[in-house]
Amino acid sequence: MSGSPIAPTPPISPAEMLVLVSRASLTLNPGQMADLVLAWRQVVALLALIPRDRPLVDDQAFVFRLPPPVIAAKPVATARAQPTGAAATKPPPGKKPAGKTSAAKKPPRGKPTGGKPAGQKQSAARKPLPNLSSGGRSARPGGRR
Amino acid sequence: MTTIPSSLTIAEAGRLIAAKKLSPVELTKALLARIKAIDPKINAFLTITDKAALTAARAAERAVMAGRKDPLLGIPVAYKDIFETAGVLTTAHSRILQHNIPKHDAETVRRLRAAGTVMLGKLATHEFAIGGPAFDLPWPPARNPWDTRRFTGGSSSGSAAAVAAGLALGALGSDTGGSIRLPAAYCGIAGLKPTPGLVSRRGVIPLAPSLDTTGPMAWTAQDCAILLDALAGHDPADPASVPGPQLSYARSIDTPVKGLRVGVLRHIYEHDMPASTDVLQAMNRAVAALRSLGCRVEDATLPPLQEYNAVGRVIISAEAYALHEATLQTRLSDYSRTFRIRVLSGALLRAAEYIAAQRRRTDLIAITAKAFERFDVLISTPAAGAAALLSEQRPDDGFGRPLATTLANVAAVPSLVVCAGWTAAGLPLGLEIIGPAWGDATVLRVGHYFERETGTRDRRPDI
Numbered sequence: 001m002s003g004s005p006i007a008p009t010p011p012i013s014p015a016e017m018l019v020l021v022s023r024a025s026l027t028l029n030p031g032q033m034a035d036l037v038l039a040w041r042q043v044v045a046l047l048a049l050i051p052r053d054r055p056l057v058d059d060q061a062f063v064f065r066l067p068p069p070v071i072a073a074k075p076v077a078t079a080r081a082q083p084t085g086a087a088a089t090k091p092p093p094g095k096k097p098a099g100k101t102s103a104a105k106k107p108p109r110g111k112p113t114g115g116k117p118a119g120q121k122q123s124a125a126r127k128p129l130p131n132l133s134s135g136g137r138s139a140r141p142g143g144r145r
Numbered sequence: 146m147t148t149i150p151s152s153l154t155i156a157e158a159g160r161l162i163a164a165k166k167l168s169p170v171e172l173t174k175a176l177l178a179r180i181k182a183i184d185p186k187i188n189a190f191l192t193i194t195d196k197a198a199l200t201a202a203r204a205a206e207r208a209v210m211a212g213r214k215d216p217l218l219g220i221p222v223a224y225k226d227i228f229e230t231a232g233v234l235t236t237a238h239s240r241i242l243q244h245n246i247p248k249h250d251a252e253t254v255r256r257l258r259a260a261g262t263v264m265l266g267k268l269a270t271h272e273f274a275i276g277g278p279a280f281d282l283p284w285p286p287a288r289n290p291w292d293t294r295r296f297t298g299g300s301s302s303g304s305a306a307a308v309a310a311g312l313a314l315g316a317l318g319s320d321t322g323g324s325i326r327l328p329a330a331y332c333g334i335a336g337l338k339p340t341p342g343l344v345s346r347r348g349v350i351p352l353a354p355s356l357d358t359t360g361p362m363a364w365t366a367q368d369c370a371i372l373l374d375a376l377a378g379h380d381p382a383d384p385a386s387v388p389g390p391q392l393s394y395a396r397s398i399d400t401p402v403k404g405l406r407v408g409v410l411r412h413i414y415e416h417d418m419p420a421s422t423d424v425l426q427a428m429n430r431a432v433a434a435l436r437s438l439g440c441r442v443e444d445a446t447l448p449p450l451q452e453y454n455a456v457g458r459v460i461i462s463a464e465a466y467a468l469h470e471a472t473l474q475t476r477l478s479d480y481s482r483t484f485r486i487r488v489l490s491g492a493l494l495r496a497a498e499y500i501a502a503q504r505r506r507t508d509l510i511a512i513t514a515k516a517f518e519r520f521d522v523l524i525s526t527p528a529a530g531a532a533a534l535l536s537e538q539r540p541d542d543g544f545g546r547p548l549a550t551t552l553a554n555v556a557a558v559p560s561l562v563v564c565a566g567w568t569a570a571g572l573p574l575g576l577e578i579i580g581p582a583w584g585d586a587t588v589l590r591v592g593h594y595f596e597r598e599t600g601t602r603d604r605r606p607d608i
Contacts, residue, residue, distance in 0.1 A: 012493065024492040025474045032477070032485060038541055039490040043462060049455035052501045066342065066557060069390040069583040 009047045012040065149175040151311035152605050155368040158314060159216040162209055169209065169219025173202035173263050176221050180265065180312045183608055187288045189307040191226050192234050193266040201263040208261060216371050216395065218261035223313040225304050226267040227274055227350040228254050228359075237350050238270045240283055240479040241472055251348025252380050253317055253359055260375040265313050268303030272484045274319055274352045275300060275465060277538050279481035288535065289332060290606040291572055295532040298331035300324040304362045305332035310608055315363040315372050319349055321356045322457050323527065323550025326562040329362055330575025331532035333564045333606070335592060336362040337369045338550075340559045340582050342387040344373070345380035353464035354385075355503070356457060356554045365602055366563055366592030370394035373585065390583055397586045398593045405591065407435050408445025408520035410579075414529070417450035418547050421530040423568040428526055431565050431576045434598045435524070435591075445516060445523055450547045453509060457551040459494065459502040466491020483540040506555055513556035517581035522591050524578055525549055527562050531572035553579050561588040564601040 012020065017037065021028055028036060149172055161167035177195050184190050198221065205219035224230060227237045229247035236242045250258065258264070269287040272279055278286030278296060287302040289295040290310035297306045301318025305328030308316050318325040320338040329336030337360045344359050351357055361372035373394045380386040409432060414420040420428075436442050447453075465488045466473075469480075473492075477485070516523065527550050553560035558579055565576035576595065580588040596602050 009498065017493070020493050024470070026477065026489070026492060027474075028477070028489075032489075035482065035486050035541070036489050036493075039486045040493055042541075043459065043490045043494070046455040046458050047498055047501075049451055050459065050498075050501050050505050052497075054504060058504070066340070066387070066582045069388070 009044050011044065151179060152364075153311075153314065154364050154602075155217070155220050155314045155371050156365070158220055159218070159371070162205075162219045163214045163216075165209060167219075169202040169205040169263065170199065172219065173198050173221050173265070176265060176312060176314075179310075183310055184312060186293050186608060187290055187306045187310055188285045189268055189287050189303040189310065189312060190223070190266045191236060191238065191269055191284055191303070194233055194264055195266075197233075198263050198265050201258075205261050205263060213261070215261050217257065217375055219263060220261070220314050221263045221265050222257060222315045222317070222372075223265045223268050223304070223307055224251075224254060224316065225270050225274075225301050225318050227270055227319060228267075228317055229348040229350070230254055230264065230267065233264075233267065235267065235350070236284075237273045238282060238284060239272045239481075239484075241273075241476060242350075243283055247348070249348060252345035252382065253376055254348070256345075256375050256378070257317075257372070262315075262375075268301075268307055268316060270302060270304075271300035271324075272481045273350065273465070273469070274321065274324055275461070276481065276483035276487045277540065278302070278535055279483045279540070281481050286535065289532050290608045291333060292532070292570075293608070294534055294536070295572070296331065296535050296538055298328035298528070298532060301328050301336070301362060305329055305334055305336070308332070308334045308362055308364060309606055311605065315361060315368055317359060317372075317376075318362045319346075319352070319357060319359045320550075320554065321352045321358070321461060322554050323548050325358075325360050325362055326527050326550045326553075326560060326575070326577060327548070329562040330527040330564075330577075331573065333567075333573025333575075333601075333604075334362060334364055335366045335369050335561065335563045335596075336360065337366075337373065337585070337589065338553055338560045339373065339377070339585050340389070341557050342383075342385045343389045343559075343583075343585060344376045345378075345383045345386055347380055347382045351468060353461040355460050355464060355506075358554070366561060366589050366596055367395065367398055369561070370398045370586075370589045370593070373589070377585075390586070392586060394586050394589055398590050400590055401439070402435075402591055402594045403439030405440045405521045405587070406519065407440045407442045407591070408516065408523040409442060410447060410523050410525040411444050412446055413450050413549055413552075414526045418529050418549055420526055420528075421568075424526050424528070424530060424574055427565045427574045427576070428524075430599070431524065431595070434595060438594050438598055440591075445520055447516060447523075447552070448509065448512060450549060450552060452505070453552040453555045454547040456502045456506050456509060457548075457555045459498065460506070462488065462491040463494045463499040463502075464491075466494075481540075486541050509555050510557050513552075513558060514581065517584070521587055522578050522580050522584070524576060525552075526565075527575040527577040531568045531570070531574055549577065553577075558582050559585040559588050561592045563592040563596055566599065566601060567604070
């Protein structure tokens, strides 16, 4: 089933714009309103480039899911090893995430003072390179897109 | 204090520090002195954390003497001022957050600290990472080290200016429509927008979460790879984060590029966004350089750039407005005019229009992914010309004009900008190298070999 053709976004009259701005609880002075009119004209031109008459069943959700990464056997990846397109394999099976960070759990030591970071001594003493392959569970791969 | 060249890269400094031939303390002192002397000309820094930097540098030095060897140990870096830093002012270059002092580090900041880097301070941005240079904010906009009358590009403006001027060896930026890659191009450095999900965004003030990414900026592609090794990895606290490929970007960067299939998006710079003669010549030279490296180069075609831009701009307007609506209702005049012009129109967008943009994005992701069945990377120009004069920038500039860089954000693919040469007036030009999702290592390799082939890393701004 195809969708019906969609009428292009109509121009907004100054009176209509006042209503919409008021509905958004915004208070604009005349200069700011003039800027908004200018910006909206540009947005209308952009909207005209986005097709709207799509079949209803064209997609099931307004998200995308990236193809999973290829887990390289060797440390050096070659160009051909990169995944392309929508590969059908699932992401690597979930292991437990690599533990909560101390930054997330503990507030930094010392009083916050602009320009004087706290907690640096603590962090600088951490282990060498971070784990590049934490292999942690994917919360929702691409789920917000 | 020993004399330390301002042209040091992360790779070089890391080797010297590991060999105990360069002191992290001396390096940090040298850069702090350079910041004091040069930053007033380019306004790259909003906050300089000099005392904490020296404390961190001493800790790094002790670690070196104790035998620790890490490529980022003792390397001075700085952060775009939308990355939260525990106990250090994080303003987003905005009056709205003028006194904001976060309690925690962003995950990326935490990772770089853990790798042993030394934070020099916080860097200028466009307000909340959108718009252009604004003169109605508490801090001035950053200026281009190659010509201080000129724009740096944005929004990671201070990050690019600081690295180009040799004030920091590396920096972090964010990229929603080109905010790492445009300033990288205008300032003649390297900047990587990674595959979405590869680098955490937790603790980074968002602009448009559907499109936001964070990534490294440095003098060379190799330095970006070294930073990416520390930055990449799954973060359960970022809902878009996924476990990326298990590899070292720095180690894989030397894998030869001979035989790689390179698609040239000629229609972008010849038709969709007609570029200057300087850019056209730079692109011709880039194609020749890649051919001489043994790459198989031919033209490639994607949908018109205007389609990617329309989708990206509508999503950014809608999401940025949603994030700022409550503050806009109460503190509208505290935002810059530039920000208001870019974001307020989101108040008028209808849900159906936003969803239409997201649905079209899904198409464009699939179409772009299809192109990578024929090509390993695609190349184009990140900008139609070199950096413009700051005096020519207007708050309403550019909103309707297409940005080449937005393509990679909308298509959810990695993209690297490296220096492609200079105009006759000595202003840098960029080359954009776009890869398939998770092809970050490949774009870094191509950028690395391109820099070596063309010798563009031997010239620094005279400031």
